[in-house]
Structures are given as structure tokens and as C-alpha cells.
Amino acid sequence: MLLCNAVRIGIHKSEILGKINLLSLNLCRINSSLKMSSKHQSASSDVDPKGAFVRKESSFRNEVKEGGEFPPENGRYHLYVSLACPWAHRTLIARKLKGLENAISYTVVDFLMLDNGWRFNENVEHCEKDPIFDAQYLREVYLKVSPGYNGRITVPVLFDKKLKKIVNNESSEIIRMFNKNFNKLCPDDEHRMLDFYPEHLQGKIQEVNDWIYPNINNGVYRCGFARSQEAYDQAVQGLFTHLDKVEDLLSKQRYLAGTQLTEADIRLFTTLVRFDHVYHGHFKCNKKRIIDYPNMWSYMKELYQMAAFGSTTDMNHITKHYQMSHTSINPFGIVYIGPDINFEEPHDRASKFPL
Numbered sequence: 434m435l436l437c438n439a440v441r442i443g444i445h446k447s448e449i450l451g452k453i454n455l456l457s458l459n460l461c462r463i464n465s466s467l468k469m470s471s472k473h474q475s476a477s478s479d480v481d482p483k484g485a486f487v488r489k490e491s492s493f494r495n496e497v498k499e500g501g502e503f504p505p506e507n508g509r510y511h512l513y514v515s516l517a518c519p520w521a522h523r524t525l526i527a528r529k530l531k532g533l534e535n536a537i538s539y540t541v542v543d544f545l546m547l548d549n550g551w552r553f554n555e556n557v558e559h560c561e562k563d564p565i566f567d568a569q570y571l572r573e574v575y576l577k578v579s580p581g582y583n584g585r586i587t588v589p590v591l592f593d594k595k596l597k598k599i600v601n602n603e604s605s606e607i608i609r610m611f612n613k614n615f616n617k618l619c620p621d622d623e624h625r626m627l628d629f630y631p632e633h634l635q636g637k638i639q640e641v642n643d644w645i646y647p648n649i650n651n652g653v654y655r656c657g658f659a660r661s662q663e664a665y666d667q668a669v670q671g672l673f674t675h676l677d678k679v680e681d682l683l684s685k686q687r688y689l690a691g692t693q694l695t696e697a698d699i700r701l702f703t704t705l706v707r708f709d710h711v712y713h714g715h716f717k718c719n720k721k722r723i724i725d726y727p728n729m730w731s732y733m734k735e736l737y738q739m740a741a742f743g744s745t746t747d748m749n750h751i752t753k754h755y756q757m758s759h760t761s762i763n764p765f766g767i768v769y770i771g772p773d774i775n776f777e778e779p780h781d782r783a784s785k786f787p788l
């Protein structure tokens with residue numbers, strides 16, 4: 434009937450059939466991407482009734498400390514990380530800043546994270562087989578040490594090779610442990626003395642962490658994973674209000690807590706360095722880029738140019754992970770070209786705020 438009418442009004446039959454085919458192909462794609470997205474969403478997060486992304490709490494919260502179940506020992510602990518993940522990135526920065534490269538080993542998982550979660554894949558640059566269980570997926574490591582575990586399978590993981598247990602999978606706690614609890618394993622006094630959570634700045638650090646985490650670190654995810662306009666609007670407004678606040682702070686002082694580099698800077702850096710390449714487009718955080726904020730941009734370059742920050746940043750893993758793994762956001766997995774941004778350009782922080 435439809436075809437007859439179309440022929441009567443002069444549309445060719447093959448043209449109609451072509452359009453029907455295209456329509457059904459697109460319906461298939463939408464359907465499969467919805468299926469994938471619901472799987473992905475259930476693995477990584479929760480969405481509240483208003484469509485807002487809610488990050489679940491990390492499950493393993495033990496501490497490496499003298500006299501405890503997990504005492505600091507050379508070569509005993511291992512990190513499972515993704516170079517793409519901003520939370521895992523924090524731990525690699527802290528490990529390097531404290532000179533713990535020989536004391537704590539690590540394995541990088543594949544940047545591509547699909548239905549079965551993080552995967553070991555020695556064919557991807559910087560990635561290796563799982564050295565402990567020869568597992569195929571990180572999920573197997575979690576289940577080996579905690580049979581029946583049904584929480585999130587996330588990186589970073591701090592693993593005890595001696596007891597074959599997961600010590601901790603919360604980055605904010607792992608970096609605090611690396612800061613102080615491994616001091617006896619630091620290569621020299623210079624590294625031992627470095628303190629990124631010094632007592633006299635703890636109040637200040639906590640104060641900035643308390644608004645940077647929900648609005649910026651997790652804020653970009655709240656924008657990208659929002660399932661309603663209202664949830665997105667709320668997240669994106671909070672994000673840019675607080676980026677403005679960081680810009681203002683950094684126009685008056687060199688680092689977030691004042692004149693000294695602290696864990697607050699490590700925590701913010703891993704979000705900032707991903708922003709213009711990924712969050713700006715992929716997570717719809719596109720009101721401004723970091724390079725549009727003169728102080729934040731210069732601050733980011735200063736940090737990037739420190740070996741612990743720059744050498745642990747892998748833009749290839751970062752861009753490919755987000756754009757190829759989040760099938761709900763980017764169903765065809767096309768990795769976009771990205772901006773031409775040079776983190777190695779000179780910065781003005783030392784001349785503006787001499788120490």
C-alpha cells in the first residue's frame with residue numbers, strides 16, 4: 434500500500450526500499466548500543482531516579498602499615514592500573530614522586546574495557562600479562578581473592594603478593610599510604626622527606642578535596658554519564674563554577690594548598706590533563722577548555738613537566754579508552770582527532786609565584 438502510494442506520487446520503489454533498509458539498520462544499532470550501554474552502566478555505576486550518575490564506594494579499604502596485617506616490605510605489593518583511568522593515574526604519580534618504583538611493581542591493563550571489564554592484553558603497548566594469576570580479566574583477580582564478590586571491578590588495585598589479597602582499591606587512600614607508610618622503602622632521605630599531606634596543610638587540603646572531588650574529579654563523569662537533561666545541567670554547572678573557583682585560587686597562589694605541591698594537586702591534575710582531549714567532547718564538558726583558563730593551563734603545564742606527572746600520562750590509552758569503551762556515549766567507537774595541545778610549552782608559574 435505504502436509502496437503503491439509512493440509510486441503514484443513519483444518516488445521510485447528502490448528508493449523507498451533503500452530508506453526502509455537504512456531505517457532498520459539504524460534501529461538495530463540503537464538497540465544494540467542500548468543493550469551495551471545498560472551493561473556498561475550497571476558495571477561501572479548507578480543512576481539515581483533523576484538520571485544522575487552516582488559513583489559506588491570502593492570495596493577494599495585495608496592499609497599497609499607497620500605492625501598491621503599488611504606491613505611495608507620491598508617487592509611485596511603490586512598495583513593493577515589502567516593508564517587511561519584518572520584514579521589509577523594518581524597512584525602512579527604518587528609512587529614515582531616518592532621514588533617507590535623498585536619497591537612497588539605494577540601491571541597495566543588494556544585500555545579497551547568492554548562487557549567483561551578490564552582485560553590483560555600483552556599485545557597492547559605498555560600492557561602485560563597478569564604476573565600473579567595469569568588471569569585474562571581483572572575480574573578473575575577479584576574473584577580469586579574474594580570468591581562471590583559482586584561489587585565493582587575497578588582499578589587501581591593495591592595487591593599483596595605474599596598473602597594473595599587485595600589490600601585497597603581506593604586511589605585516595607592508596608596515595609596517602611604511598612606518601613608516608615612506605616617511607617622506609619624510599620631510595621633516599623630526599624624522597625622520604627617529601628610529604629604531600631603535611632600536618633600543617635591537612636585542613637586546607639581536605640577543604641579543597643571536598644569540593645574538587647564531587648564537582649570536578651567526579652563532576653566530569655556526572656556530566657558524561659547523566660541520563661537526563663536535568664542531571665546533566667546540574668553537573669555541568671557545578672563543574673564550571675568550580676573550575677572558575679580553581680582558576681581564581683591559582684591566580685593567587687602557585688598550588689591548591691598554597692606554596693607547596695600536595696596530594697590535592699595530584700588529585701586534580703589527573704582530571705585536568707584528560708579534560709581538553711576527552712571530557713570536553715566525550716563527556717559534553719564543552720563550555721570551556723583548560724587552555725582557556727590562563728592560570729590553570731599554566732599550572733597544568735608546570736605539573737606535566739615534572740617527570741612523575743608527564744611520564745605517567747599516556748594520551749593514547751586515555752583517548753582510546755573513553756571513546757572506544759563507552760559504547761553508550763560513542764556507539765561506533767570512533768576515536769576523534771583531538772586538539773593540538775602542547776603540554777611541554779613554557780609556563781609562567783615560577784616567575785609569577787617564585788618559591
Ligand SMILES: N[C@@H](CCC(=O)N[C@@H](CS)C(=O)NCC(=O)O)C(=O)O
Nearest residue numbers: 476477518520585587588602603604
Ligand atoms: N573511587 C575509586 C574509583 C575507581 C574507578 O571508578 N575506576 C574506574 C576506571 S576510571 C573503573 O575501574 N571502572 C570499571 C567499572 O566500574 O566497571 C578510586 O578512586 O580508586
